[in-house]
Amino acid sequence: MDVETEMTEQTLAAYMLTLGEQAKAAARAMAMASSESKNQVLLTLAERIETEAEMLIAENHLDLDAGKANGLDAALLDRLELNPARIVGMADGLRQVAGLADPVGQVSNSAVRPSGIEVGQMRVPLGVIGIIYESRPNVTADAAGLCLKSGNAAILRGGSEAIHSNQAIGKLIQESLAAVGLPAAAVQVVATTDREAVRHLIQMQEYVSVIVPRGGKGLIERVSREATIPVIKHLDGNCHVYVDADADLDKALAIAVNAKTHRFGVCNAMETLLLHKNIAATLLPNLQKAYEKFDVELRGCALSQGLVQGLTNAVEADWETEYLAPILAVKIVEDLAQAIDHIEHYGSHHTDAIVTENYTTARRFIGAVDSSSVMVNASTRFADGYEYGLGAEIGISTDKLHARGPVGLEGLTTQKYVVYGSGNIRE
Amino acid sequence: MDVETEMTEQTLAAYMLTLGEQAKAAARAMAMASSESKNQVLLTLAERIETEAEMLIAENHLDLDAGKANGLDAALLDRLELNPARIVGMADGLRQVAGLADPVGQVSNSAVRPSGIEVGQMRVPLGVIGIIYESRPNVTADAAGLCLKSGNAAILRGGSEAIHSNQAIGKLIQESLAAVGLPAAAVQVVATTDREAVRHLIQMQEYVSVIVPRGGKGLIERVSREATIPVIKHLDGNCHVYVDADADLDKALAIAVNAKTHRFGVCNAMETLLLHKNIAATLLPNLQKAYEKFDVELRGCALSQGLVQGLTNAVEADWETEYLAPILAVKIVEDLAQAIDHIEHYGSHHTDAIVTENYTTARRFIGAVDSSSVMVNASTRFADGYEYGLGAEIGISTDKLHARGPVGLEGLTTQKYVVYGSGNIRE
Numbered sequence: 001m002d003v004e005t006e007m008t009e010q011t012l013a014a015y016m017l018t019l020g021e022q023a024k025a026a027a028r029a030m031a032m033a034s035s036e037s038k039n040q041v042l043l044t045l046a047e048r049i050e051t052e053a054e055m056l057i058a059e060n061h062l063d064l065d066a067g068k069a070n071g072l073d074a075a076l077l078d079r080l081e082l083n084p085a086r087i088v089g090m091a092d093g094l095r096q097v098a099g100l101a102d103p104v105g106q107v108s109n110s111a112v113r114p115s116g117i118e119v120g121q122m123r124v125p126l127g128v129i130g131i132i133y134e135s136r137p138n139v140t141a142d143a144a145g146l147c148l149k150s151g152n153a154a155i156l157r158g159g160s161e162a163i164h165s166n167q168a169i170g171k172l173i174q175e176s177l178a179a180v181g182l183p184a185a186a187v188q189v190v191a192t193t194d195r196e197a198v199r200h201l202i203q204m205q206e207y208v209s210v211i212v213p214r215g216g217k218g219l220i221e222r223v224s225r226e227a228t229i230p231v232i233k234h235l236d237g238n239c240h241v242y243v244d245a246d247a248d249l250d251k252a253l254a255i256a257v258n259a260k261t262h263r264f265g266v267c268n269a270m271e272t273l274l275l276h277k278n279i280a281a282t283l284l285p286n287l288q289k290a291y292e293k294f295d296v297e298l299r300g301c302a303l304s305q306g307l308v309q310g311l312t313n314a315v316e317a318d319w320e321t322e323y324l325a326p327i328l329a330v331k332i333v334e335d336l337a338q339a340i341d342h343i344e345h346y347g348s349h350h351t352d353a354i355v356t357e358n359y360t361t362a363r364r365f366i367g368a369v370d371s372s373s374v375m376v377n378a379s380t381r382f383a384d385g386y387e388y389g390l391g392a393e394i395g396i397s398t399d400k401l402h403a404r405g406p407v408g409l410e411g412l413t414t415q416k417y418v419v420y421g422s423g424n425i426r427e
Numbered sequence: 428m429d430v431e432t433e434m435t436e437q438t439l440a441a442y443m444l445t446l447g448e449q450a451k452a453a454a455r456a457m458a459m460a461s462s463e464s465k466n467q468v469l470l471t472l473a474e475r476i477e478t479e480a481e482m483l484i485a486e487n488h489l490d491l492d493a494g495k496a497n498g499l500d501a502a503l504l505d506r507l508e509l510n511p512a513r514i515v516g517m518a519d520g521l522r523q524v525a526g527l528a529d530p531v532g533q534v535s536n537s538a539v540r541p542s543g544i545e546v547g548q549m550r551v552p553l554g555v556i557g558i559i560y561e562s563r564p565n566v567t568a569d570a571a572g573l574c575l576k577s578g579n580a581a582i583l584r585g586g587s588e589a590i591h592s593n594q595a596i597g598k599l600i601q602e603s604l605a606a607v608g609l610p611a612a613a614v615q616v617v618a619t620t621d622r623e624a625v626r627h628l629i630q631m632q633e634y635v636s637v638i639v640p641r642g643g644k645g646l647i648e649r650v651s652r653e654a655t656i657p658v659i660k661h662l663d664g665n666c667h668v669y670v671d672a673d674a675d676l677d678k679a680l681a682i683a684v685n686a687k688t689h690r691f692g693v694c695n696a697m698e699t700l701l702l703h704k705n706i707a708a709t710l711l712p713n714l715q716k717a718y719e720k721f722d723v724e725l726r727g728c729a730l731s732q733g734l735v736q737g738l739t740n741a742v743e744a745d746w747e748t749e750y751l752a753p754i755l756a757v758k759i760v761e762d763l764a765q766a767i768d769h770i771e772h773y774g775s776h777h778t779d780a781i782v783t784e785n786y787t788t789a790r791r792f793i794g795a796v797d798s799s800s801v802m803v804n805a806s807t808r809f810a811d812g813y814e815y816g817l818g819a820e821i822g823i824s825t826d827k828l829h830a831r832g833p834v835g836l837e838g839l840t841t842q843k844y845v846v847y848g849s850g851n852i853r854e
Contacts, residue, residue, distance in 0.1 A: 028771070032794055111816055117805050119815050124797070126827055209827055230657070230828045251850030258852035344455070353846075366845055367459055370551070378544050378848025387853070388546050388844065389538055400553055400636055400841045401657045402829040414827045417815065418793055419780075421805025423678030425685035426814070 006194050015192065016200035019155055020207030022185035023128040027153035030186050031125045035102040037180050042098040042145055045176035046091040049141065052172060053087045059168035060137065067161050079135045080162055090141040090169075093392075097145040100391040103409050104151040107418065117424050121415040125151035127209035129412060130201050131394075132157045132223060134215035137165035143214075144173050144187045146394050150412040153186045155208065157201055159215075160193035167191060202227035214395055232407060235398045237267030237350040238322045239380045242274040242339040242365070244356035249283055251377055252355040256287055258379040259353070261294040265324045267396060268351050268373075268383040272319060272329040274339045275304070280332045284308050296326045303332040319346040336361055340368045347371065350398055351383040372398060372405035434621050442619065443627035446582055447634030449612035450555040454580035457613050458552045462529040464607050469525040469572055472603040473518040476568065479599060480514045486595035487564065494588050506562045507589055517568040517596075520819075524572040527818040530836050531578040534845065544851050548842040552578035554636040556839060557628045558821075559584045559650060561642035564592035570641075571600050571614045573821050577839040580613045582635065584628055586642075587620035594618060629654035641822055659834060662825045664694030664777035665749045666807045669701040669766040669792070671783035676710055678804055679782040683714055685806040686780070688721040692751045694823060695778050695800075695810040699746060699756040701766045702731070707759045711735050723753045730759040746773040763788055767795045774798065777825055778810040799825065799832035 007015065030038075049056065060082040067077050103123050110120030129152045131143045140156055147154035158166040170189030178184045190197050202211050202223055211231045213223040220233050241259050243252040259270035275283060284307050291298060298304075299318050300311035311330070318329040319342070333339045343352050353375035354365040362376045373383040383406065385393025390408030397403045403411035434442065457465075476483065487509040494504055530550050537547030556579045560566045567583055574581035585593040597616030605611045617624050629638050629650055638658045640650040647660050668686050670679040686697035702710060711734050718725060725731075726745050727738035738757070745756040746769070760766045770779050780802035781792040789803045800810040810833065812820025817835030824830045830838035 028795075028797075031797065113814060113816055115809065115814060117802075117809055117814070122793075127797070230826075248850065254850060254852050262853050366549075368455070370455075370458065370554070371843065373844040373846060375846040376848060378846050378851045379853050381853040382542065382544055382846060382848075382851065383844070387540060387542060387544070389540055399657075404841050405844045414831050416798065417800040417810070417832045419800060419802040419805050419809060421803060421809075423675065423681060424805045424809070425681050426689050426806050426808040 007192055009196070012192065012194055012196055013200060016197060016204065019188050019190065020128070020204045023153040023155050023188060024207045026183040026186040027125065027127045029183050030148065030153050031104070031127075031151050033151060033182055035104075037182060038102070038149055038151070039098040040180045041148055041176050041182060042094045044179055045141070045145070045173055046094040046098075048172045048176055049087060049091045049094070049169070053084060056082055056087060056165065056168050057084075059164040062164040063137075063162050070161075072161065076135055076161070080137070080165075082137055082165055086138055090138045093138075093142055094145045097149050097392050100149065100409060102149065103413050108415075115424055115426070116421065118420040120418050122418045123410070123413045124416050126412055126414050128153045128155065128207055130155045130157070130208045130211045130229070132198055132201065132211065132213045132215070132219065134159040134219065135162055137162045137169060139214060140166045140169040140189060141173070143212075143394065146392055146409060146412060148186060150409045152412055155188050155190065155201060157190040157198060163193050198223070199226060202229055202231075205229050212394055230402070232395065232397050232403055232411065233399055234267070234395045236322045236348040237269070237396075238272070238320065238346065238348040239268060239270050239350055240272050240274055240343050240347055240352045241270045241380060242333075242343070242352070242354045243276060243279060243283060244336065244354055244358065244361055245276040245278040246358035246361060247276075247279060247355040248357055249279060252279075252283060253286055253290060255353065255355055255377070255379050257290045257294075259381055260291065260296060260328050261326070262379070262381045264326050266381070267322075268380050269324070270328065270380050271321065271323050272331065272346070274342060275330065275332050276339070277303070277332050277334060280304065281307050284330070291328065294326060296328055298328055298330055300330040301332055304330045307332075322348065336364060340365065343369055343371075348398065350396070351375065351380045353378060353380050372396070434619055436623070439619065439621055439623055440627060443624060443631065446615050446617065447555070447631045450580040450582050450615060451634045453610040453613040454552065454554045456610050457575065457580050458531070458554075458578050460578060460609055462531075464609060465529070465576055465578070466525040467607045468575055468603050468609060469521045471606055472568070472572070472600055473521040473525075475599045475603055476514060476518045476521070476596070480511060483509055483514060483592065483595050484511075486591040489591040490564075490589050497588075499588060503562055503588070507564065507592075509564055509592055513565055517565045520569055521572045524576050524819050527576065527836060529576065530840050535842075542851055542853070543848065545847040547845050549845045550837070550840050551843050553839055553841050555580045555582065555634055557582045557584070557635045557638045557656070559625055559628065559638065559640045559642070559646065561586040561646065562589055564589045564596060566641060567593045567596040567616060568600070570639075570821065573819055573836060573839060575613060577836045579839055582615050582617065582628060584617040584625060590620050625650070626653060629656055629658075632656050639821055657829070659822065659824050659830055659838065660826060661694070661822045663749045663775040664696070664823075665698050665747065665773065665775040666695060666777055667699050667701055667770050667774055667779045668697045668807060669760075669770070669779070669781045670703060670706060670710060671763065671781055671785065671788055672703040672705040673785035673788060674703070674706060674782040675784050675804075676706060679706075679710060680713055680717060682780065682782055682804070682806050684717045684721075686808055687718065687723060687755050688753070689806070689808045691753050693808070694749075695807050696751070697755065697807050698748065698750050699758065699773070701769060702757065702759050703766070704730070704759050704761060707731065708734050711757070718755065721753060723755055725755055725757055727757040728759055731757045734759075749775065763791060767792065770796055770798075775825065777823070778802065778807045780805060780807050799823070
């Protein structure tokens with residue numbers, strides 16, 4: 001269908017229902033597709049994306065022109081842009097996913113039971129995955145690649161500002177599926193920018209197994225609130241580094257600087273630094289010097305303000321804030337217990353690290369901190385699907401159920417019990 | 428607090444909030460508790476339940492008397508009753524759970540990454556588990572045992588008709604926790620029968636990690652609809668057995684009889700039998716004879732009615748119904764594909780079995796049927812936590828995310844990434 005900006009409620013409902021039905025039918029075929037054919041789709045698509053670069057850039061210009069006319073700011077326009085480098089990046093990403101192991105069909109925990117039945121758990125696709133994302137059009141190819149490789153069908157709903165780019169990529173995906181003999185409807189890009197399409201998508205529990213929202217906090221909170229389908233969501237990363245009394249201060253300095261300054265706008269950047277009182281007087285002046293080079297503003301507790309000059313006063317809100325900016329809250333703590341209490345009270349359970357040489361302290365921290373990633377003597381920036389060896393990442397889950405932390409292909413699958421008998425009946 | 432039947436909205440909100448806060452604090456301690464101390468609680472509780480049998484029976488009589496006065500039917504009164512055998516059963520169940528392996532702290536998928544960090548996934552408790560159940564008071568002990576063993580805190584909300592029994596068991600649980608030096612609030616039994624307490628419990632996302640409803644369809648649908656917290660739910664079991672053209676007919680007869688008649692009111696009982704057209708004429712008369720002994724009513728498709736006398740006519744609704752009764756729908760199908768289509772269209776994705784000696788047919792069925800348990804040459808009645816070797820079962824999940832099929836201790840846990848470094852920073 002052509003792109004439409006607004007539909008009647010009835011037309012929209014019928015349109016979304018059709019997407020759901022087609023996706024569900026395609027999902028059955030995708031679940032049975034061989035690894036070889038799924039990889040072939042990804043490699044075909046990678047090639048098509050490169051050979052059709054000119055077309056993609058032309059469609060993207062329609063979005064960029066509309067964006068400029070609508071007054072999008074420079075940062076948003078930058079995210080929206082498809083240039084040759086980004087097009088190569090999309091193609092390379094798909095080739096990487098093609099190279100990953102296929103999780104579908106793996107059987108684990110297989111055992112013969114006293115009754116004689118053989119029971120195992122087989123990894124299988126979830127079914128239909130709904131992905132809702134914002135301006136970057138490359139997500140269309142990335143998300144489609146992960147969903148297809150894991151044997152799922154996908155309904156993709158990108159930002160309205162990227163509609164022409166997303167439709168163009170979607171067309172190449174469907175052509176690549178058809179070329180391999182798999183159903184084109186295995187990936188459908190929602191062709192309307194009507195905001196209400198999202199509501200339909202997140203309430204089609206008969207057709208969609210899970211929703212993955214990728215975008216800002218506003219989007220994710222709306223989706224979580226209105227969805228009647230399970231959501232794999234990625235909320236705040238208010239991450240901490242705690243430098244213990246027994247820390248190697250060289251490691252502490254390197255980790256604290258890297259965790260804050262490697263990139264500012266990312267969820268696994270450190271936002272609050274906790275310093276044990278015994279090492280604060282030695283470490284803080286060196287840290288301040290190091291952060292100065294990166295123009296990081298330090299907001300300190302009363303004790304830390306007593307140790308060095310030039311700290312802004314940290315207020316209660318600072319402990320709760322994910323700055324995503326060159327700002328760092330600094331607090332001096334009495335001991336490990338106070339550090340853990342601070343992290344559990346103010347943190348977002350995303351990623352928290354301790355720097356210590358003390359074995360027992362490290363183990364206590366690992367045990368007591370209830371975050372999706374807990375680290376010893378490493379930068380919080382490592383909390384990432386690629387760094388963890390997942391090969392790719394659909395997002396980082398801040399939920400506890402199903403998938404927690406970086407989510408790769410396995411997070412897009414589930415398990416079913418398979419039972420092999422020889423005529424067994426239950427006595 | 429004493430049992431109250433109705434509270435002002437304000438009092439109830441404050442009461443539930445207190446339960447939530449206390450549970451969350453207790454969960455932190457439980458997550459760190461050793462296997463030894465958790466087992467000690469279960470063994471202490473098992474002993475207390477046996478030594479306090481007289482008290483439990485007296486409290487249970489209050490519920491039974493009230494139930495009779497309120498006109499509960501005989502089946503409900505039977506489910507409500509605590510007799511000496513059931514009390515021993517509760518105690519034995521706790522001792523069994525004490526004997527299971529503790530999932531908490533297990534690390535899997537550990538690997539050293541190119542960056543030098545060592546990454547693994549550590550199994551940890553979910554936190555606070557809310558369990559909502561109906562008349563059987565023994566669930567109070569069973570559910571508490573599983574939650575405690577898996578390192579969680581629990582808020583238990585039993586049926587109002589069992590309030591005295593549940594409070595009495597809850598008191599013994601809290602005393603057993605305290606005796607071992609663990610927080611009594613790790614298990615709290617809601618002390619009001621106010622129906623609105625459920626709504627509060629399923630919307631306390633700040634305090635409760637997951638809700639497990641155990642009871643009838645009405646309860647589970649209400650909880651799923653109103654909950655703002657993830658729900659591990661157990662809905663219909665509309666289970667199928669498909670007897671293939673290449674079936675061993677002796678195995679088919681034994682399995683079809685067992686799957687239907689071993690117990691009628693259970694979720695893993697067969698509700699529809701699909702027969703390949705080639706074997707129907709041979710098998711159906713023998714099946715009819717066998718089912719006659721169990722007074723099973725057969726509702727058949729037109730073809731099956733042509734093969735034997737005395738079948739009721741199956742209508743569309745029969746293919747969708749979980750009878751939980753001595754009734755069986757029978758349909759003759761053309762081939763494997765039609766059997767799979769029928770199961771995917773009408774089934775509830777709980778448990779479905781094929782009877783066949785054909786290797787390729789068996790593999791196709793396993794691959795194509797999207798149910799939490801898929802079986803070859805075994806009775807659907809095996810879909811059960813004990814039969815699968817989980818050691819215990821909090822329920823059978825019909826969801827795809829997090830836990831699918833029988834849910835044991837592992838389903839009450841999650842994983843966190845643990846990262847061990849030596850001062851690593853991200854380049």
